[in-house]
Amino acid sequence: MAAQKDVKSETIPMTMIQALRSAMDIMLERDSNVVIFGEDVGFFGGVFRCTDGLQAKYGPSRVFDAPISEGGIVGAAVGMAAYGLRPVVEIQFADYFYPASDQIVSEAARLRYRSAGEFTASMTIRMPCGGGIYGGQTHSQSPEALFTHVCGLRTVMPSNPYDAKGLLIASIENDDPVIFLEPKRLYNGPFDGHHDQPVVPWSKHPLGEVPEGYYTVPLESAAIYRPGAELTVLTYGTMVFVSAAAARETGIDAEIIDLRSLWPLDLETIVASVKKTGRCVVVHEATRTSGFGAELAALVQEHCFYHLEAPIERVTGWDTPYPHAQEWAYFPGPDRVGAAFKRALEAR
C-alpha cells in the first residue's frame, strides 16, 4: 500500500494520455535503451495520441511505426530485449493482442526462466483496454485474466493520470515483461458508469495533478482509493470510479482498493482490509467465468476465511462477447455494484 502522492514536485494537470506520454518521454530521455514502436505510434503519435511528439523529439530510430502485425511487434521486441534494449511497444487495442499470444506467453514470459537468466525480456507492452465507449466486441475487451494466468508476466492497470505515469515508469524500469493495460474510458477523465451524465475532465480531479518530472508508483502495491469500514471492494481500472459511485449512492462505507498491479499483487493490503471489514466484493469489467475475480475471491477465501461474514460477491461483465447496442446492460454500472454491496452487507 502506498500513498497516492508520495512525491513533492511541481505538478500540472494532465489527462491519462498526457501522463502516459510524459512517462515515455522521461524514460526515452533517461535511458538510451528505451525504444517505442507499434502501429501508428511514430509520426502520427498513436490513435489515442499517447506518443504524440515523441518521434519528433527522439528520432525515428527510438520511436517508430510498425507493420500491422502484433506477433511481429512483440516478437521483434523480445529480440531487442535479448540484445539489451528496453522496448515499450503498443498494441493498438487489447482486443488485438491475440495474434501476439505465442510471443507473449511462450517467449517473453519464459525467456528468463528457460535460459536460466542468460536472456531476459525486459519490455513493456501497452494496450488500451476496457469498454464503456461503444467499442463493440473488438474495442472493449478486458483480457487481463489471460495474462495473470501466465507465469513470468506482470500485469498492471492504472486508474488515473498520477498512477498511470508512475506505474508506467516503474513498468519500463522493471526487468520483467510487463503487460500495461490502459482503460481507454479513463483516458480523458474519470468515469463512474453514469453514461448519461457529462464527462468530468481530469483537470477537475485531484489525481489529474501529476508531477512533471520523474517518479514511480511501485509495482505490487495497491492503493486504498476510498477508506471504509463496512466492506472491502477489490477492483481496478474504470471500476474504481464505478465502485466509488456505488458507495456514494448506497451510503455504504465501502473500502475501495485499487489493485493497480493485478499480478503479482499486493496481498497484504487486501488481506488487512478484508480482515477489518469482514466482507468483500470483487468488481471487474471482464467476463465472469475464470476471470481475474475468481483468483481474487479464492485468495480472500484462503487468507481471510475466519474473518468473512458473508459470501464473496463478484460483479463482472456477463459471460458474453462485449455487445454494441447493449453496452449499458453489459457494463457493470453503479446500480449493479451497489446491489452487490447491499447483498454483502445483508448476508448473515
Next chain:
Amino acid sequence: MSQCKPLTLHVPEPSGRPGHETDFSYLHLAEAGAVRRPPLEVLPSDTSDLAYALVRVLDDDGNAVGPWAADIDRELLRRGMRAMMKTRIFDARMVIAQRQKKMSFYMQSLGEEAIGTAHALALQEGDMCFPTYRQQSLLMARDVPLVDLICQLLSNQRDPMKGRQLPVLYSVRAAGFFSISGNLATQFIQAVGWGMASAIKGDTKIASAWIGDGSTAESDFHTALTFAHVYQAPVILNVVNNQWAISTFQTLAGGESTTFAARGIGCGIASLRVDGNDFLAVYAASRWAAERARSNLGPTLIEWITYRAGPHSTSDDPSKYRPADDWSHFPLGDPIARLKQHLIRIGAWSEQEHQDTEKELEAQVIAAQKEAERYGTLASGQIPSPATMFEDVYKDMPEHLRQQRRQLGV
C-alpha cells in the same frame, strides 16, 4: 448449365513412401559453378533467378568451381571438417545415451552438419544466432564445451539450464547461441528484432535466424520477412529445407512447384537457394549474406537444400512414412563425404587423418560424457534442486512463489 466438373481438394503427397523410391527431380538441381555471384549491392528483385536456382561449388569430383568458389583458407576448411565430424559423432553418442535412458530425448542433425558449421565460421564474434533444435553444428563450430552440452541433455546438477528445458533446447549466450524454444518459428522474428536493436544502437553485429521448411508455414516466418524488409535489418534468414517436417514432406509446407527462397523475393529480400551439403557453398553464401548485413545493405534469405537423414527425433520412426534408403538416393549426398573428397583432392586431408580425427573426436565425446555423468543423469535422480524451480520466473522472486516453495518444503 454449368460445364464445371466437381472440384477436388489437392493434398500434396511425396513421390516416395515406404517401399517406393523418391523421385528427387523436383529439386531442380544445377551444375556446380553454374550460378552467378551477384555484387553485394544487388537489388533484391535482381536475385529472383537465384531464388529458383542452386548455388553449388563442389562438383562431383570434389573440385571447387565457379564464381562462388572463394579462396578459403585451408585451416578453416579443416576446422570445418572437424566441427562437422564432431557434430555427427556427438549426435551418434547421444542417441545411444538416450536409448540407454540416460536422457529422455534427443534430436540428431545427421546430414545437415555443413550448414551450421560453415555458417558459424562465416560469422564474427558477437553475432547472434537464433537457432532451432537442429543447429548443434553452430555450437560445435564455436567450440562450446561438450561437457556443458551433455549436462544440459542429462538435466543434471551441472545443467546450465538447471533442468528446466527439454534436452537439446540449449542456451549459450557466450557462443552467440540464443535460447532455443519449443515453439516453432518464434525465434525467426526475434532475430530480426535483435538485428534491429543492433542497428538502433549503431553496433556492427548482425543476427542470424534459423527455421526449418515445415515451420515456414508459421506466421512468425512471415512477420520476420516483413519486419526484416521494412527496417532493412542486418539479419540472415536461414531456411533449412531438409525436405521433411516430422512426417510431412516439404510440399505440405508450401514447397510444391516453388522454393522457400522465392518467399524472400516476394517480400523484397535478396534471396539465395544453396546446396546445403556443400560446405564451400554454405561458407561462401553465408559470407556474402553476412557482408551484406554488416554493410547495412539489408537482410538476405537463404534456403539451404539438404536432407534430414536421421529420424526427426528419438521419438520418431521415419520408416513409417518415407523410404528407408532415401538418404542414399538424395542427389546432394553427404556433406562430410563431399568436403573430405575435396580436402583430399587439394592435399589438405587424408584417409589416415580422417580416421585419426574420428578416433580422437570419439574419445573426446566419450570423455566429456563420462565427466558429465559424474554430475548425475535424469535416471540417477541427481538433478538440480527443486528449490531452483521457482527461480528466474521473475528477476526477483515474488511472495507467491516464495510461499509455493515453502509449501513444497524446499
